[in-house]
Amino acid sequence: MAKKNKKNKKNKKKSPILSHGTGRRKTSVSRAYLSSGTGNISINNRDYHDYFKNKRLHEVFLAPFNLLKCEKDYDVKINVNGGGASSQASAIRLSISICLSKLKLENRTTLKDVGFLTTDSRMVERKKYGHKKARKSFQFSKR
Numbered sequence: 001m002a003k004k005n006k007k008n009k010k011n012k013k014k015s016p017i018l019s020h021g022t023g024r025r026k027t028s029v030s031r032a033y034l035s036s037g038t039g040n041i042s043i044n045n046r047d048y049h050d051y052f053k054n055k056r057l058h059e060v061f062l063a064p065f066n067l068l069k070c071e072k073d074y075d076v077k078i079n080v081n082g083g084g085a086s087s088q089a090s091a092i093r094l095s096i097s098i099c100l101s102k103l104k105l106e107n108r109t110t111l112k113d114v115g116f117l118t119t120d121s122r123m124v125e126r127k128k129y130g131h132k133k134a135r136k137s138f139q140f141s142k143r
Contacts (some may be wrong), residue, residue, distance in 0.1 A: 015075065021098030023091040025120055028083030030091035034099040037075030041093070044079060057085055061092040064116050065099055068107055094119060 015035040018090055041062075041086045043051040052058060065071045076096060080088045097116040101108035109118050125134040 017098045018074070019102040021095040021102065023094030023098065023119075025090040025094065025097075026083050026087040026123060028080060028087040029090040030078060030088065030095040032092065032095035032099050033077045034096075034103070035075050035077075036073070039072040039104065042074045042077050044081075045047065052085060054085065057089040060086075060089040061096060064097045064111060065092060067114060067116075069098060070100075079084040090120065 015037055017033045017035050020031065020033045021031070048058065048061075052061075059066075062071070062124045065074075076099075078092055078095070080092055082088075083091070083135055093116060100129045101111055101117060102110075108117070
């Protein structure tokens, strides 16, 4: 039997996952895993400041924490793929809100009143044949 090389593996103690949630927006899908900690947020194994450069997008997905005033209470690990930056931020907000609502019932009522637990079902309308885009037509020529 060959010995396994354990030099590369770090022996970090991981705090147990308190809750998890899935959020969707347009074509983005986000999975968030909430654990007790000090407020570290990693998106696709990167710090959220490195993943989203735009400060407005930080405000979008940190809104549930700011509303409940629990920014420094939990660590969040997020996997997100598909879509653009704005739809990914909205999907992350929904998945974090679902995680927080699973922890306490009071959180659920607060987040529901603001609308953070509602999935935005709007999608891009498909292009139709005989048209330039979904609704835009080619220029009409009378003669």
